[in-house]
Amino acid sequence: MMENLKAITKDELLNEGEKLLTGGAKFITAVCRDLGEQLEVTYFFSLKGGTEMYPLRYTVNKEEEVPSFSQITLATVLIENEMKEMFGLKVKDLALDFGGHLLLAQDSPVTPLLKTTGKTASKGGD
Protein backbone atom coordinates (compact mmCIF):
# COMPACT_ATOMS: atom_id res chain seq x y z
CA MET A 1 0.00 0.00 0.00
CA MET A 2 1.43 3.36 -0.99
CA GLU A 3 1.31 6.18 1.53
CA ASN A 4 0.26 9.75 0.68
CA LEU A 5 -1.12 8.76 -2.74
CA LYS A 6 -3.13 11.67 -4.12
CA ALA A 7 -5.56 11.35 -7.01
CA ILE A 8 -5.49 14.32 -9.37
CA THR A 9 -6.65 15.16 -12.86
CA LYS A 10 -4.17 15.50 -15.69
CA ASP A 11 -4.82 19.27 -15.69
CA GLU A 12 -3.79 19.52 -12.03
CA LEU A 13 -0.43 17.81 -12.56
CA LEU A 14 1.65 20.91 -13.23
CA ASN A 15 0.23 22.92 -10.32
CA GLU A 16 0.33 20.08 -7.82
CA GLY A 17 3.82 18.99 -8.84
CA GLU A 18 5.17 22.52 -8.80
CA LYS A 19 3.76 23.02 -5.29
CA LEU A 20 5.70 19.95 -4.14
CA LEU A 21 8.91 21.13 -5.82
CA THR A 22 8.54 24.59 -4.26
CA GLY A 23 8.18 22.89 -0.89
CA GLY A 24 11.58 21.21 -1.33
CA ALA A 25 10.45 17.96 -2.93
CA LYS A 26 12.47 16.07 -5.51
CA PHE A 27 11.04 14.22 -8.49
CA ILE A 28 11.83 10.49 -8.38
CA THR A 29 10.10 8.98 -11.39
CA ALA A 30 6.77 8.32 -13.05
CA VAL A 31 5.07 4.97 -13.61
CA CYS A 32 2.53 4.26 -16.33
CA ARG A 33 0.11 1.34 -16.30
CA ASP A 34 -2.29 0.03 -18.94
CA LEU A 35 -5.85 -0.24 -17.57
CA GLY A 36 -7.42 -1.34 -20.84
CA GLU A 37 -9.26 1.70 -22.22
CA GLN A 38 -7.26 4.03 -20.01
CA LEU A 39 -3.73 4.69 -18.82
CA GLU A 40 -2.85 5.31 -15.20
CA VAL A 41 0.10 7.65 -14.64
CA THR A 42 1.73 8.17 -11.24
CA TYR A 43 4.40 10.81 -10.57
CA PHE A 44 6.51 10.11 -7.48
CA PHE A 45 8.14 12.87 -5.43
CA SER A 46 10.25 12.58 -2.27
CA LEU A 47 10.62 14.96 0.67
CA LYS A 48 12.60 15.19 3.92
CA GLY A 49 15.83 13.63 2.77
CA GLY A 50 13.95 11.03 0.78
CA THR A 51 12.20 9.61 3.84
CA GLU A 52 8.71 10.64 2.70
CA MET A 53 7.15 9.99 -0.66
CA TYR A 54 4.29 11.82 -2.37
CA PRO A 55 2.76 10.13 -5.41
CA LEU A 56 0.36 12.06 -7.66
CA ARG A 57 -1.86 9.89 -9.85
CA TYR A 58 -4.17 10.60 -12.75
CA THR A 59 -6.03 8.39 -15.20
CA VAL A 60 -6.71 9.31 -18.82
CA ASN A 61 -8.26 7.76 -21.88
CA LYS A 62 -5.59 6.45 -24.24
CA GLU A 63 -6.34 8.98 -26.96
CA GLU A 64 -6.20 12.02 -24.63
CA GLU A 65 -3.26 14.42 -24.64
CA VAL A 66 -1.55 15.04 -21.31
CA PRO A 67 0.75 17.89 -20.19
CA SER A 68 4.49 17.39 -19.80
CA PHE A 69 6.04 18.15 -16.43
CA SER A 70 9.32 18.76 -18.29
CA GLN A 71 8.07 22.31 -18.82
CA ILE A 72 8.75 22.77 -15.09
CA THR A 73 11.76 20.51 -14.59
CA LEU A 74 13.99 18.60 -17.00
CA ALA A 75 14.02 15.77 -14.44
CA THR A 76 10.96 14.25 -16.10
CA VAL A 77 12.09 14.51 -19.70
CA LEU A 78 13.46 10.98 -20.08
CA ILE A 79 10.66 9.18 -18.28
CA GLU A 80 7.96 11.11 -20.14
CA ASN A 81 9.60 10.18 -23.44
CA GLU A 82 9.76 6.59 -22.22
CA MET A 83 6.05 6.51 -21.31
CA LYS A 84 5.25 7.99 -24.70
CA GLU A 85 7.21 5.22 -26.45
CA MET A 86 6.30 2.27 -24.27
CA PHE A 87 2.61 3.03 -23.68
CA GLY A 88 1.72 5.54 -26.41
CA LEU A 89 0.92 8.16 -23.73
CA LYS A 90 0.25 11.34 -25.70
CA VAL A 91 2.54 13.74 -23.84
CA LYS A 92 2.48 17.21 -25.35
CA ASP A 93 5.05 20.03 -25.07
CA LEU A 94 8.00 17.85 -24.06
CA ALA A 95 11.08 20.00 -23.39
CA LEU A 96 13.13 17.48 -25.37
CA ASP A 97 11.18 15.20 -27.67
CA PHE A 98 13.01 12.10 -28.90
CA GLY A 99 10.25 11.41 -31.41
CA GLY A 100 9.54 7.92 -30.14
CA HIS A 101 13.18 6.81 -30.31
CA LEU A 102 14.67 7.38 -26.87
CA LEU A 103 14.82 3.64 -26.20
CA LEU A 104 13.19 2.04 -29.21
CA ALA A 105 14.88 1.67 -32.57
CA GLN A 106 13.12 2.44 -35.84
CA ASP A 107 12.20 -1.21 -36.44
CA SER A 108 11.29 -2.00 -32.81
CA PRO A 109 7.74 -2.96 -31.85
CA VAL A 110 5.72 0.14 -30.98
CA THR A 111 4.14 0.66 -27.52
CA PRO A 112 5.49 -2.70 -26.28
CA LEU A 113 4.29 -2.25 -22.69
CA LEU A 114 0.62 -2.01 -23.60
CA LYS A 115 -1.31 -5.13 -22.66
CA THR A 116 -2.50 -5.48 -26.23
CA THR A 117 0.20 -6.89 -28.48
CA GLY A 118 2.58 -4.24 -29.73
CA LYS A 119 2.65 -3.66 -33.46
CA THR A 120 5.85 -3.56 -35.44
CA ALA A 121 6.57 -0.19 -36.94
CA SER A 122 7.81 0.08 -40.48
CA LYS A 123 11.57 0.26 -40.82
CA GLY A 124 13.13 3.67 -41.10
CA GLY A 125 13.77 4.80 -44.63
CA ASP A 126 10.95 2.75 -46.12
Add this chain to the structure above:
Amino acid sequence: MAARTTVPFGPQHPVLPEPIQLKITYEDEKVVEVVPAIGYGHRGIEKACELNEYTKNIYLCERICGICSYIHSVSVVEVTEKLWPVELPPRVKYLRTIWAEMSRTHSHLLWLGLLADAFGFESMFLQFWRIRERVLDLLEMTTGQRVIQSVNVVGGVRRDISPEQKKTCIETLNTVRKESEALIKVLTKDYTVKSRTIGKGVLTKEQALQLGCAGPTLRGSGVREDARLTKYDAYGELNYEPVVEEAGDSYARALVRARELFQAIDLQLEALAKLPEGEIAVRVRGNPPANEDVMRTEAPRGELFYYAKGNGTRNLERLKVRTPTFANIPSLLVMLPGCELADVPVIVLSIDPCISCTER
Protein backbone atom coordinates in the same frame (compact mmCIF):
# COMPACT_ATOMS: atom_id res chain seq x y z
CA MET B 1 30.80 34.76 -33.51
CA ALA B 2 32.75 31.51 -33.84
CA ALA B 3 31.30 28.63 -35.77
CA ARG B 4 29.38 26.01 -33.85
CA THR B 5 30.23 22.38 -34.36
CA THR B 6 28.31 19.34 -33.20
CA VAL B 7 30.24 16.15 -32.43
CA PRO B 8 29.09 12.77 -31.17
CA PHE B 9 30.59 11.81 -27.79
CA GLY B 10 30.07 8.06 -27.73
CA PRO B 11 28.45 5.59 -28.00
CA GLN B 12 32.03 4.21 -28.08
CA HIS B 13 34.50 6.24 -26.01
CA PRO B 14 37.46 5.28 -23.78
CA VAL B 15 35.71 6.55 -20.60
CA LEU B 16 32.45 4.83 -21.48
CA PRO B 17 32.48 1.08 -20.87
CA GLU B 18 28.89 1.01 -22.09
CA PRO B 19 27.11 2.78 -24.97
CA ILE B 20 25.56 6.21 -24.50
CA GLN B 21 25.87 9.10 -26.90
CA LEU B 22 25.99 12.79 -26.12
CA LYS B 23 25.54 15.09 -29.09
CA ILE B 24 27.79 17.94 -28.05
CA THR B 25 27.62 21.33 -29.71
CA TYR B 26 30.65 23.51 -28.99
CA GLU B 27 31.98 26.90 -29.91
CA ASP B 28 35.64 27.87 -29.41
CA GLU B 29 36.20 24.64 -27.41
CA LYS B 30 33.37 25.58 -25.03
CA VAL B 31 30.37 23.29 -24.84
CA VAL B 32 27.15 25.17 -25.54
CA GLU B 33 24.57 22.40 -25.82
CA VAL B 34 24.23 18.70 -25.03
CA VAL B 35 21.58 16.22 -26.14
CA PRO B 36 21.78 12.69 -24.69
CA ALA B 37 20.88 9.63 -26.74
CA ILE B 38 20.35 6.26 -25.14
CA GLY B 39 18.64 3.11 -26.39
CA TYR B 40 21.66 1.25 -27.78
CA GLY B 41 21.09 -1.76 -25.56
CA HIS B 42 17.50 -1.62 -24.30
CA ARG B 43 16.41 -5.11 -23.26
CA GLY B 44 12.71 -4.79 -22.39
CA ILE B 45 13.21 -6.32 -18.94
CA GLU B 46 10.10 -4.62 -17.51
CA LYS B 47 7.98 -6.35 -20.18
CA ALA B 48 9.72 -9.67 -19.57
CA CYS B 49 8.94 -9.33 -15.86
CA GLU B 50 5.22 -9.16 -16.63
CA LEU B 51 5.45 -12.36 -18.67
CA ASN B 52 7.39 -14.31 -16.03
CA GLU B 53 6.26 -15.77 -12.75
CA TYR B 54 7.31 -13.44 -9.93
CA THR B 55 9.98 -15.82 -8.67
CA LYS B 56 11.74 -15.69 -12.04
CA ASN B 57 11.88 -11.87 -11.94
CA ILE B 58 14.71 -12.16 -9.43
CA TYR B 59 16.79 -14.02 -12.00
CA LEU B 60 16.07 -11.33 -14.60
CA CYS B 61 16.44 -8.24 -12.41
CA GLU B 62 19.76 -9.27 -10.90
CA ARG B 63 21.04 -9.36 -14.47
CA ILE B 64 20.03 -5.75 -15.18
CA CYS B 65 23.56 -4.77 -14.16
CA GLY B 66 26.74 -6.68 -13.41
CA ILE B 67 28.06 -4.08 -10.96
CA CYS B 68 24.97 -3.43 -8.87
CA SER B 69 23.38 -6.82 -9.48
CA TYR B 70 23.02 -7.42 -5.75
CA ILE B 71 21.01 -4.27 -5.04
CA HIS B 72 18.66 -5.02 -7.96
CA SER B 73 18.14 -8.45 -6.45
CA VAL B 74 17.33 -6.97 -3.01
CA SER B 75 15.01 -4.40 -4.55
CA VAL B 76 12.93 -6.79 -6.63
CA VAL B 77 12.67 -9.25 -3.76
CA GLU B 78 11.70 -6.61 -1.21
CA VAL B 79 9.13 -4.86 -3.41
CA THR B 80 7.52 -8.26 -3.99
CA GLU B 81 7.66 -9.07 -0.27
CA LYS B 82 5.88 -5.78 0.48
CA LEU B 83 2.84 -6.91 -1.53
CA TRP B 84 1.89 -9.52 1.13
CA PRO B 85 3.68 -8.05 3.27
CA VAL B 86 6.28 -10.54 4.52
CA GLU B 87 7.89 -10.09 7.95
CA LEU B 88 11.57 -10.97 7.59
CA PRO B 89 13.74 -12.54 10.30
CA PRO B 90 16.27 -10.01 11.72
CA ARG B 91 19.23 -12.07 10.49
CA VAL B 92 17.99 -11.76 6.90
CA LYS B 93 17.90 -7.96 7.21
CA TYR B 94 21.48 -7.90 8.47
CA LEU B 95 22.77 -10.33 5.84
CA ARG B 96 21.15 -8.30 3.06
CA THR B 97 22.70 -5.12 4.49
CA ILE B 98 26.17 -6.68 4.69
CA TRP B 99 26.05 -7.87 1.07
CA ALA B 100 24.60 -4.55 -0.13
CA GLU B 101 27.49 -2.65 1.48
CA MET B 102 29.98 -5.18 0.11
CA SER B 103 28.48 -4.45 -3.29
CA ARG B 104 28.90 -0.70 -2.73
CA THR B 105 32.52 -1.24 -1.69
CA HIS B 106 33.47 -3.06 -4.88
CA SER B 107 31.45 -0.67 -7.05
CA HIS B 108 33.16 2.42 -5.61
CA LEU B 109 36.58 0.75 -5.95
CA LEU B 110 35.74 0.01 -9.57
CA TRP B 111 34.76 3.65 -10.15
CA LEU B 112 37.86 5.01 -8.41
CA GLY B 113 39.90 2.81 -10.73
CA LEU B 114 38.04 4.16 -13.76
CA LEU B 115 38.66 7.72 -12.55
CA ALA B 116 42.38 7.02 -12.24
CA ASP B 117 42.34 5.47 -15.70
CA ALA B 118 40.60 8.56 -17.14
CA PHE B 119 43.61 10.62 -16.02
CA GLY B 120 46.04 8.08 -17.47
CA PHE B 121 47.06 6.73 -14.05
CA GLU B 122 47.08 3.13 -15.22
CA SER B 123 49.00 1.71 -12.27
CA MET B 124 46.56 3.27 -9.85
CA PHE B 125 43.66 1.91 -11.92
CA LEU B 126 45.11 -1.58 -11.60
CA GLN B 127 45.75 -1.11 -7.87
CA PHE B 128 42.13 -0.12 -7.19
CA TRP B 129 40.90 -3.10 -9.17
CA ARG B 130 43.37 -5.38 -7.38
CA ILE B 131 41.86 -4.31 -4.05
CA ARG B 132 38.38 -4.79 -5.50
CA GLU B 133 39.21 -8.45 -6.17
CA ARG B 134 39.47 -8.96 -2.38
CA VAL B 135 35.86 -7.80 -2.01
CA LEU B 136 34.74 -10.08 -4.84
CA ASP B 137 36.53 -12.90 -3.03
CA LEU B 138 34.39 -12.16 0.04
CA LEU B 139 31.23 -12.18 -2.05
CA GLU B 140 32.25 -15.49 -3.59
CA MET B 141 33.05 -16.97 -0.18
CA THR B 142 29.77 -15.87 1.43
CA THR B 143 27.29 -16.14 -1.48
CA GLY B 144 29.00 -18.58 -3.84
CA GLN B 145 29.25 -16.07 -6.71
CA ARG B 146 31.54 -13.15 -7.53
CA VAL B 147 29.34 -11.08 -9.89
CA ILE B 148 25.70 -12.16 -9.83
CA GLN B 149 25.22 -13.45 -6.33
CA SER B 150 21.71 -14.96 -6.71
CA VAL B 151 21.43 -15.18 -2.96
CA ASN B 152 18.04 -13.50 -2.38
CA VAL B 153 14.66 -15.19 -2.51
CA VAL B 154 11.22 -13.89 -1.60
CA GLY B 155 11.15 -14.44 2.16
CA GLY B 156 14.86 -14.55 2.88
CA VAL B 157 18.29 -15.51 1.61
CA ARG B 158 19.81 -18.76 0.36
CA ARG B 159 23.11 -18.56 2.24
CA ASP B 160 24.30 -17.72 5.71
CA ILE B 161 27.61 -16.32 6.93
CA SER B 162 29.41 -18.78 9.21
CA PRO B 163 31.57 -17.66 12.19
CA GLU B 164 34.73 -18.58 10.22
CA GLN B 165 33.57 -16.56 7.22
CA LYS B 166 32.72 -13.65 9.50
CA LYS B 167 36.30 -13.67 10.81
CA THR B 168 37.69 -13.69 7.25
CA CYS B 169 35.35 -10.85 6.28
CA ILE B 170 36.56 -8.67 9.16
CA GLU B 171 40.24 -9.32 8.38
CA THR B 172 39.79 -8.70 4.65
CA LEU B 173 37.74 -5.54 5.13
CA ASN B 174 40.43 -4.11 7.40
CA THR B 175 43.02 -4.86 4.70
CA VAL B 176 40.82 -3.27 2.03
CA ARG B 177 40.49 -0.15 4.18
CA LYS B 178 44.23 0.11 4.77
CA GLU B 179 45.15 -0.38 1.12
CA SER B 180 42.40 1.96 -0.14
CA GLU B 181 43.43 4.73 2.27
CA ALA B 182 46.90 4.83 0.80
CA LEU B 183 45.64 5.04 -2.79
CA ILE B 184 42.84 7.53 -2.16
CA LYS B 185 45.26 9.83 -0.33
CA VAL B 186 47.36 9.98 -3.50
CA LEU B 187 44.37 10.34 -5.84
CA THR B 188 42.64 13.14 -3.94
CA LYS B 189 45.81 15.15 -3.34
CA ASP B 190 47.22 14.88 -6.84
CA TYR B 191 47.67 18.19 -8.71
CA THR B 192 46.39 16.82 -12.04
CA VAL B 193 43.29 15.30 -10.49
CA LYS B 194 42.52 18.49 -8.60
CA SER B 195 43.08 20.77 -11.57
CA ARG B 196 40.79 18.68 -13.77
CA THR B 197 37.98 18.16 -11.26
CA ILE B 198 37.80 21.16 -8.90
CA GLY B 199 35.31 23.68 -10.28
CA LYS B 200 34.46 21.39 -13.21
CA GLY B 201 30.93 20.25 -13.94
CA VAL B 202 29.39 22.26 -11.14
CA LEU B 203 25.86 21.34 -10.12
CA THR B 204 24.34 23.54 -7.42
CA LYS B 205 22.19 22.18 -4.62
CA GLU B 206 19.09 23.76 -6.16
CA GLN B 207 19.87 22.32 -9.60
CA ALA B 208 20.53 18.84 -8.18
CA LEU B 209 17.14 18.85 -6.45
CA GLN B 210 15.32 20.39 -9.39
CA LEU B 211 16.78 17.80 -11.79
CA GLY B 212 15.88 14.87 -9.53
CA CYS B 213 19.47 13.64 -9.18
CA ALA B 214 20.39 10.64 -7.06
CA GLY B 215 23.25 9.23 -4.99
CA PRO B 216 26.75 10.72 -4.92
CA THR B 217 25.74 13.13 -7.72
CA LEU B 218 23.07 14.56 -5.41
CA ARG B 219 25.07 14.37 -2.17
CA GLY B 220 28.11 15.92 -3.86
CA SER B 221 25.95 19.02 -4.31
CA GLY B 222 25.20 19.33 -0.60
CA VAL B 223 21.87 17.48 -0.46
CA ARG B 224 21.47 15.13 2.50
CA GLU B 225 19.32 12.52 0.83
CA ASP B 226 19.81 8.78 0.78
CA ALA B 227 17.34 5.90 0.57
CA ARG B 228 19.11 4.30 3.54
CA LEU B 229 17.52 7.03 5.68
CA THR B 230 14.20 5.20 5.17
CA LYS B 231 15.77 2.53 7.45
CA TYR B 232 15.07 -0.47 5.26
CA ASP B 233 16.82 -3.75 6.13
CA ALA B 234 19.17 -3.18 9.08
CA TYR B 235 20.04 0.48 8.37
CA GLY B 236 17.77 1.71 11.16
CA GLU B 237 19.90 -0.18 13.69
CA LEU B 238 23.31 0.88 12.36
CA ASN B 239 25.32 4.03 12.90
CA TYR B 240 24.58 5.65 9.58
CA GLU B 241 24.73 9.24 8.37
CA PRO B 242 24.85 10.15 4.64
CA VAL B 243 28.16 11.45 3.27
CA VAL B 244 27.63 14.96 1.91
CA GLU B 245 30.03 17.35 0.14
CA GLU B 246 29.04 20.91 -0.64
CA ALA B 247 31.04 22.03 -3.70
CA GLY B 248 28.92 20.30 -6.37
CA ASP B 249 31.87 19.77 -8.74
CA SER B 250 33.49 16.60 -10.09
CA TYR B 251 35.97 16.60 -7.18
CA ALA B 252 33.13 16.71 -4.62
CA ARG B 253 31.41 13.75 -6.28
CA ALA B 254 34.71 11.82 -6.18
CA LEU B 255 35.16 12.67 -2.49
CA VAL B 256 31.63 11.45 -1.69
CA ARG B 257 32.44 8.06 -3.26
CA ALA B 258 35.83 7.87 -1.55
CA ARG B 259 34.30 8.60 1.87
CA GLU B 260 31.38 6.24 1.19
CA LEU B 261 33.86 3.48 0.48
CA PHE B 262 35.15 3.69 4.06
CA GLN B 263 31.65 4.17 5.43
CA ALA B 264 30.52 1.00 3.63
CA ILE B 265 33.38 -0.90 5.29
CA ASP B 266 32.36 0.50 8.69
CA LEU B 267 28.73 -0.50 8.10
CA GLN B 268 29.76 -4.04 7.17
CA LEU B 269 31.93 -4.36 10.27
CA GLU B 270 29.15 -3.00 12.49
CA ALA B 271 26.53 -5.27 10.90
CA LEU B 272 28.83 -8.29 11.23
CA ALA B 273 29.37 -7.46 14.91
CA LYS B 274 25.63 -7.11 15.53
CA LEU B 275 24.55 -10.01 13.29
CA PRO B 276 21.67 -11.63 15.20
CA GLU B 277 21.11 -15.35 15.41
CA GLY B 278 18.06 -16.87 13.79
CA GLU B 279 16.40 -18.09 10.63
CA ILE B 280 17.55 -17.00 7.17
CA ALA B 281 14.20 -17.41 5.44
CA VAL B 282 10.48 -17.66 6.08
CA ARG B 283 8.00 -19.59 3.99
CA VAL B 284 5.87 -17.34 1.78
CA ARG B 285 2.61 -18.94 0.68
CA GLY B 286 0.37 -18.15 -2.26
CA ASN B 287 0.65 -15.61 -5.02
CA PRO B 288 1.48 -11.92 -4.62
CA PRO B 289 -1.82 -10.29 -3.57
CA ALA B 290 -3.61 -7.69 -5.68
CA ASN B 291 -1.73 -4.82 -4.14
CA GLU B 292 0.86 -2.25 -5.17
CA ASP B 293 3.93 -0.85 -3.49
CA VAL B 294 7.34 0.66 -4.08
CA MET B 295 10.79 -0.21 -2.77
CA ARG B 296 13.53 2.40 -2.66
CA THR B 297 17.04 1.19 -1.98
CA GLU B 298 20.39 2.97 -2.15
CA ALA B 299 22.45 1.44 -4.95
CA PRO B 300 26.13 2.50 -5.28
CA ARG B 301 25.12 5.12 -7.88
CA GLY B 302 22.07 6.36 -5.99
CA GLU B 303 18.48 5.62 -5.24
CA LEU B 304 17.06 2.60 -7.02
CA PHE B 305 13.27 2.63 -7.32
CA TYR B 306 11.10 -0.44 -7.89
CA TYR B 307 7.33 -0.35 -8.28
CA ALA B 308 5.29 -3.56 -8.29
CA LYS B 309 1.60 -4.19 -8.86
CA GLY B 310 0.28 -7.64 -8.11
CA ASN B 311 -3.06 -9.03 -9.33
CA GLY B 312 -3.38 -12.21 -7.28
CA THR B 313 -1.76 -14.41 -9.92
CA ARG B 314 1.84 -15.68 -10.10
CA ASN B 315 2.66 -12.89 -12.57
CA LEU B 316 3.02 -9.29 -11.54
CA GLU B 317 0.81 -6.95 -13.51
CA ARG B 318 3.52 -4.29 -13.65
CA LEU B 319 7.12 -4.00 -12.50
CA LYS B 320 8.83 -0.66 -12.98
CA VAL B 321 12.54 -0.05 -12.42
CA ARG B 322 14.03 3.46 -12.18
CA THR B 323 17.79 3.33 -11.93
CA PRO B 324 20.04 6.09 -10.55
CA THR B 325 21.81 6.80 -13.84
CA PHE B 326 18.42 7.34 -15.50
CA ALA B 327 17.86 10.05 -12.87
CA ASN B 328 21.34 11.54 -13.26
CA ILE B 329 21.51 11.88 -17.06
CA PRO B 330 19.50 15.16 -17.08
CA SER B 331 22.18 16.68 -14.79
CA LEU B 332 24.66 16.46 -17.70
CA LEU B 333 22.48 18.94 -19.59
CA VAL B 334 23.37 21.47 -16.88
CA MET B 335 26.92 20.39 -15.94
CA LEU B 336 28.38 20.29 -19.44
CA PRO B 337 27.35 23.56 -21.11
CA GLY B 338 30.07 26.14 -20.40
CA CYS B 339 32.82 23.60 -19.79
CA GLU B 340 35.85 22.98 -22.01
CA LEU B 341 35.44 20.17 -24.52
CA ALA B 342 38.50 18.45 -22.98
CA ASP B 343 36.74 18.27 -19.58
CA VAL B 344 33.70 16.42 -20.92
CA PRO B 345 35.01 12.85 -20.33
CA VAL B 346 35.83 13.37 -16.65
CA ILE B 347 32.59 15.25 -15.97
CA VAL B 348 30.57 12.46 -17.61
CA LEU B 349 32.52 9.91 -15.58
CA SER B 350 31.82 11.89 -12.39
CA ILE B 351 28.15 10.78 -12.39
CA ASP B 352 29.38 7.15 -12.60
CA PRO B 353 27.09 6.36 -15.53
CA CYS B 354 25.74 2.83 -15.64
CA ILE B 355 24.09 2.35 -18.99
CA SER B 356 23.37 -1.31 -18.41
CA CYS B 357 21.05 -0.20 -15.58
CA THR B 358 19.56 2.63 -17.62
CA GLU B 359 18.80 0.29 -20.54
CA ARG B 360 16.92 -2.17 -18.42
